[in-house]
Amino acid sequence: MTRAAAWLVLVALACGARAQAIDAEASRFLGEPWARPGTCAPYRLHWDAVPGATARIEVHWGHTVLAHEVATPDRRGVAVLPVPVAEDVKLVLYQGETITEHRPRLPSRAAAASHAQPYVAVFAGDPLYARAVLPTEPGSLVADYFDLADFFTDWRLADGYDALVLLHADESRLPPGAQRTIAEFCSLGGAVFVAGSFRFGEQAQGIPAPGDPVPAQLRDVTLQRFEFGAGAVYRCEWEVLRRSRSARAVVKDAIMDHLWAGAATAPGGPAPSRAVPATAPWLEPGPLADGAPGALFWVLACALVAGCAVLPLVARRLSPHLWLAPVMVAGFAGVIGALSLLQTGPAPLADGWIVARTGPRHNGPVSVSAWVVADPAVSTWVVNLDAPGPRLLPRPVADVAGRPAWLADLPLASPVTGGQAARLDGGRVDGVNFRDFALAARNEGYGYTRQQGRLLEWWLEANAWRGRSALLMPAQAAGGLTPPGCAPRVQGAIAITPLRGDNK
Amino acid sequence: MILAAGAWLWGGGAPDGWGVGRNTRLVEALLYLELALAPLVLPARPGRDGRTLLAHACATLACWAAAGAAVLVFSFAASQPVALHARGLSLCAWGAWGGVLALAATGTRQTVHATRVLVVAVSALPPLFHYFGLEYASASQRHLAAVSPHWLLATGDTGMAWWLACGGAVCWAGAAACSLWPRRPA
Numbered sequence: 001m002t003r004a005a006a007w008l009v010l011v012a013l014a015c016g017a018r019a020q021a022i023d024a025e026a027s028r029f030l031g032e033p034w035a036r037p038g039t040c041a042p043y044r045l046h047w048d049a050v051p052g053a054t055a056r057i058e059v060h061w062g063h064t065v066l067a068h069e070v071a072t073p074d075r076r077g078v079a080v081l082p083v084p085v086a087e088d089v090k091l092v093l094y095q096g097e098t099i100t101e102h103r104p105r106l107p108s109r110a111a112a113a114s115h116a117q118p119y120v121a122v123f124a125g126d127p128l129y130a131r132a133v134l135p136t137e138p139g140s141l142v143a144d145y146f147d148l149a150d151f152f153t154d155w156r157l158a159d160g161y162d163a164l165v166l167l168h169a170d171e172s173r174l175p176p177g178a179q180r181t182i183a184e185f186c187s188l189g190g191a192v193f194v195a196g197s198f199r200f201g202e203q204a205q206g207i208p209a210p211g212d213p214v215p216a217q218l219r220d221v222t223l224q225r226f227e228f229g230a231g232a233v234y235r236c237e238w239e240v241l242r243r244s245r246s247a248r249a250v251v252k253d254a255i256m257d258h259l260w261a262g263a264a265t266a267p268g269g270p271a272p273s274r275a276v277p278a279t280a281p282w283l284e285p286g287p288l289a290d291g292a293p294g295a296l297f298w299v300l301a302c303a304l305v306a307g308c309a310v311l312p313l314v315a316r317r318l319s320p321h322l323w324l325a326p327v328m329v330a331g332f333a334g335v336i337g338a339l340s341l342l343q344t345g346p347a348p349l350a351d352g353w354i355v356a357r358t359g360p361r362h363n364g365p366v367s368v369s370a371w372v373v374a375d376p377a378v379s380t381w382v383v384n385l386d387a388p389g390p391r392l393l394p395r396p397v398a399d400v401a402g403r404p405a406w407l408a409d410l411p412l413a414s415p416v417t418g419g420q421a422a423r424l425d426g427g428r429v430d431g432v433n434f435r436d437f438a439l440a441a442r443n444e445g446y447g448y449t450r451q452q453g454r455l456l457e458w459w460l461e462a463n464a465w466r467g468r469s470a471l472l473m474p475a476q477a478a479g480g481l482t483p484p485g486c487a488p489r490v491q492g493a494i495a496i497t498p499l500r501g502d503n504k
Numbered sequence: 505m506i507l508a509a510g511a512w513l514w515g516g517g518a519p520d521g522w523g524v525g526r527n528t529r530l531v532e533a534l535l536y537l538e539l540a541l542a543p544l545v546l547p548a549r550p551g552r553d554g555r556t557l558l559a560h561a562c563a564t565l566a567c568w569a570a571a572g573a574a575v576l577v578f579s580f581a582a583s584q585p586v587a588l589h590a591r592g593l594s595l596c597a598w599g600a601w602g603g604v605l606a607l608a609a610t611g612t613r614q615t616v617h618a619t620r621v622l623v624v625a626v627s628a629l630p631p632l633f634h635y636f637g638l639e640y641a642s643a644s645q646r647h648l649a650a651v652s653p654h655w656l657l658a659t660g661d662t663g664m665a666w667w668l669a670c671g672g673a674v675c676w677a678g679a680a681a682c683s684l685w686p687r688r689p690a
Contacts, residue, residue, distance in 0.1 A: 287525065287527070288525060288527035288528050288529065289527055290525060290526045290527050290581070291526060291527065291580045291581040291582065292526070292580070293514070293580050293581075294580065297577060297578075297580050300577045301507055301511075301577050304507065304570070304573055304574060304577060305507060308570055322555060322556075322558070322559040322562075323555075323558050323559055323561075323562040325566075326559070326562035326563045326565060326566035327562050327565070327566070329566040329569070329570055330562070330565045330566040330568075330569040330570070331569075333566070333569035333570040333572065333573035334569050334573070336573040336576075336577065337569070337572050337573040337576045337577075340573065340576035340577045340579055341576065341579070341584060341588075343579055343580040343584075344580070345579055345580055345581060345582050345583045345584055346527070346581075346582070346583070347583070348528070348582075348583050375527075375528055375582075375583070376528050376529075376532065376586070377528050377582050377583040377585055377586045379585070379589070379660060485583075
């Protein structure tokens with residue numbers, strides 16, 4: 001074999017080794033064949049690991065990067081992480097010097113947001129039993145089934161679901177972190193149905209307490225409803241549900257009770273979803289951060305001009321070789337370029353438009369959805385999925401005026417202070433047609449600023465439908481959500497308190 | 505030229521409609537200017553010998569380094585990744601156009617001039633084709649962005665432009681072949 005052929009074989013083998021690092025056949029969305037497009041869904045990634053090493057997995061989704069690190073004790077690497085259900089998503093696996101890319105295969109069926117067909121994750125000690133109790137019926141309910149021990153420890157895994165159902169749940173069967181996941185999921189407006197002895201909010205560290213229990217009778221089952229921010233937890237005893245003649249109907253009724261805000265009929269308009277809406281608010285970002293030249297700039301600029309003029313003359317005197325002058329100029333320019341990096345530019349700014357969702361209780365849990373537009377210098381928003389801090393999820397949206405933009409969700413956010421509240425009911429805000437109210441707010445009426453008014457106008461256009469009630473108020477947010485390294489600049493904030501039709 | 509343009513833009517010389525302030529947009533404008541200058545200012549003296557080829561290579565390197573230094577000097581106006589990330593694209597553009605001109609320089613002076621015009625057209629026309637394609641055939645010509653540094657910069661693909669790099673390498677190899685192998689006497 002010639003040397004060239006040997007090299008070709010080696011390169012082919014190297015390419016093959018890289019391609020096989022991720023097991024594309026075994027890796028899949030756990031909810032297959034269902035998933036909600038535009039949201040994150042739990043994805044199990046399999047790869048051939050290096051024993052004892054740490055693998056870094058990055059999920060690239062437009063301007064967003066979700067990063068997760070996992071230790072691999074043996075040769076089989078497995079990780080479950082939130083992966084967006086979208087076309088332009090790729091996973092990158094870093095293992096030592098090896099980098100492998102993988103494009104997840106999308107599930108075949110889309111669980112679109114619908115008032116009539118909630119998308120539910122069911123957790124039970126026996127998933128087969130759960131499948132019998134709560135079967136998937138397209139048009140009525142779509143469910144994915146998991147073991148209780150695999151309950152999500154990060155709300156971003158439950159991003160696509162309208163509700164979580166826990167059957168025969170107790171403390172010992174759920175992994176640590178379940179309380180926080182439920183709290184975060186509910187504060188973002190989700191519903192959780194618990195059948196069992198698991199008591200949400202008790203012995204939980206660092207999460208707000210739920211509201212007082214409200215008794216409710218659904219068919220032949222008596223259960224309790226706990227308000228938690230914009231969401232709710234429904235709880236009943238496992239034995240009571242098991243003995244019920246209509247367990248499926250009870251669970252579905254509880255979920256619909258929350259999704260329909262206590263009304264007997266579905267509200268009007270499109271069903272809410274955490275996917276990026278088709279229409280964005282009118283975002284008018286502020287000016288970019290200006291920089292000012294220091295003394296170093298003047299020194300370097302003068303030196304560069306002088307060097308480029310003088311060095312060719314010097315080189316010509318030193319040597320007749322034509323290559324000497326360009327090489328000297330290149331070296332000198334390299335030094336100038338390196339010294340230029342000592343200059344400090346202004347920190348990039350990120351403009352934020354914040355919609356805070358609260359529950360009816362004062363000082364209850366708050367969640368935030370923020371439209372963020374950053375300086376063009378910010379190419380990506382990297383989110384560490386393992387960080388213990390705020391667990392946010394920035395979703396990439398179309399650039400705004402050539403600047404990268406996101407819609408970021410943050411559960412359990414800091415409380416916001418607001419102005420005077422107005423009530424949305426039946427398409428009217430405090431008795432005024434919602435479009436007239438929005439127009440007045442946009443023109444700085446009712447205590448709104450122009451930016452807050454635009455945000456309110458967008459929200460009303462998307463939500464002022466039959467059966468939707470809410471308290472609306474202009475708000476002051478303490479800080480915005482920003483990509484790492486950016487300084488926040490809040491352009492406008494409003495607070496929304498969804499109300500139930502039955503005022504419970 | 506880049507320093508002068510930077511000073512002019514920093515001094516507020518640009519019309520408001522350009523949207524160039526003393527911020528990230530200033531550095532971006534200088535990057536566009538740098539990419540536009542590449543096919544225009546690169547020296548390409550006709551010749552078919554190794555010394556001329558070496559001079560072309562060194563001049564390309566010097567131009568890329570000096571242009572990069574001029575852009576980086578203005579990095580006070582933005583966070584430094586803006587200028588730094590575009591170095592890969594800039595290297596590919598200078599290298600590719602330098603290679604094309606070095607290959608053209610193995611011919612006559614007229615060949616060099618014609619090649620400059622051709623390079624400007626090749627790098628500038630793809631967005632126009634894309635526009636016409638979308639307007640009249642509803643067909644995207646997005647794949648042509650690979651040969652248009654300005655288009656790549658506009659879309660934020662400021663890393664290595666492999667099509668340009670490979671094309672440049674082929675041209676440099678062609679120029680080396682023409683320069684180092686003596687022409688057979690007629």
